[in-house]
Amino acid sequence: MGHTESAPELRASVPLPAAHIKALGGRLQSAGALLLTASFAGAWWHPKEFFHGWLFSFFFFFSLCAGALFWVLLHYVTNAGWGVLLRRQAENIASLFPWVALLFLPILWDAFWGHYLYEWTSPALAHDRALQAKSAYLNLPFFTIRAVFFFGFWILAALFLWNGSRSQDRDSDPWHTVRMQKFSYGLLFVYGACITFAAIDWLMGLDFRWGSTLWGGFVFVGAAGASLALWILILLWLRGRGYLPQMTEEHLHLLGKLLFAFTALWGYFAFSQYMLIWYANIPEETYFFIQRNRGSWNWFAIGLVLGRFFVPFLLLLSQATKRNPKMLALTAAWVLLMQAAELYWLILPAVFEKAVAIGVLEVVVWAGMGCLMAGAFLRRLVSCELYPKHDPRLRESLEVVS
Secondary structure (H helix, E strand, O other), X not given: OOOOOOOOOOOOOOOOXXXXXXXXXXXHHHHHHHHHHHHOHXXXXXXXXXXXXXXXXXXXXXHHHHHHHHXXXXXXXXXXXXXXXXXXXXXXXXXXXXXXXXXXXXXXXXXXXXXXXXXXXXXXXXXXXXXXXOOOOOOHHHHHHHHHHHHHHHHHHHHHHHHHHHHHHHHOOOHHHHHHHHHHHHHHHXXXXXXXXXXXXXXXXXXXXXXXXXXXXXXXXXXXXXXXXXXXXXXXXXXXXXXXOOOOHHHHHHHHHHHXXXXXXXXXHHHHHXXXXXXXXXXXXXXXXXXXXXXXXXXXXXXXXXXXXXXXXXXXXXXXXXXXXXXXXXXXXXXXXXXXXXXXXXXXXXXXXOOOOOOHHHHHHHHHHHHHHHHHHHHHHOOOOOOOOOOOOHHHHHOOOO
């Protein structure tokens, strides 16, 4: 890795209209801030629905950033050369963690003063025996410390990788790759612990009486698959507009195989979790699924199984789908939609107990966060090169054959 020869650029890229994209990003962020500000009226009229809708949207966009950080770390840990050309966009998504941390603040406020999300935070339950048994973990100071640590780690890790990669663009020094690879082993270990406990705190914590030993892995696999789908869509958008012509069908095929693998892995975790809880038949565990198998939520759950697993699994079985940009984009967009549907199924039954419903609050909050994050990403996009042009493994990526 000591020789830093510039890799060949197979085709010239169309230059990004940086000023236009940056202005568009600013307008999107302004629109997002306006929508989120307007949504706070819902906290007055329908506080329980508002905070559950906020958590749904927050965790959706959090999962995209968390998954993107995983893919960057995995790239370095496995010393994968094929993805060098593509890596920068995953770095850009992961670098948005400061915005995710900002979006967490209303959830933290509710934990201290509202108590609409996490029942265990309410002083009225201070003498509950089930809560007392878990009080060493479920207490507000420790909850806050964990959240601060999680976001501190994710922000520092993502910016370390993003800045290191950009520094290499400027000075062509291969040592940046070596340094980031060395640190990534330890970072990936801490990352796994953080996302596991974050899933427990922010999703499983919605009902402190319920528990699942597979929960951390289940939530992580969903986040990794969804972020991969977003990564694919961004890359295909850049390629389709001529900004990333070096990306070939070989890259599409490899990305499609990863999406197929994580679709299968999601099915494994989802089935294993359901099967173990059903087989054990412990009331403290089974009521989680009983609550979600009532009325139209039951049909929603069946549709989720079909849509989250069977549809993308069958589509991605074919090599033609993985190599076809339109089919791969359609499949990736479907996976993103199913990630949102899954999180809705996990969070919103606490509000809409009898039947599936999508309120105006949920739509406004989701659209506001989407505009805010999309605008932040576009501003990141034009602040750096589209790919790590001086990474010593770039030639391997450009010449990859899958």
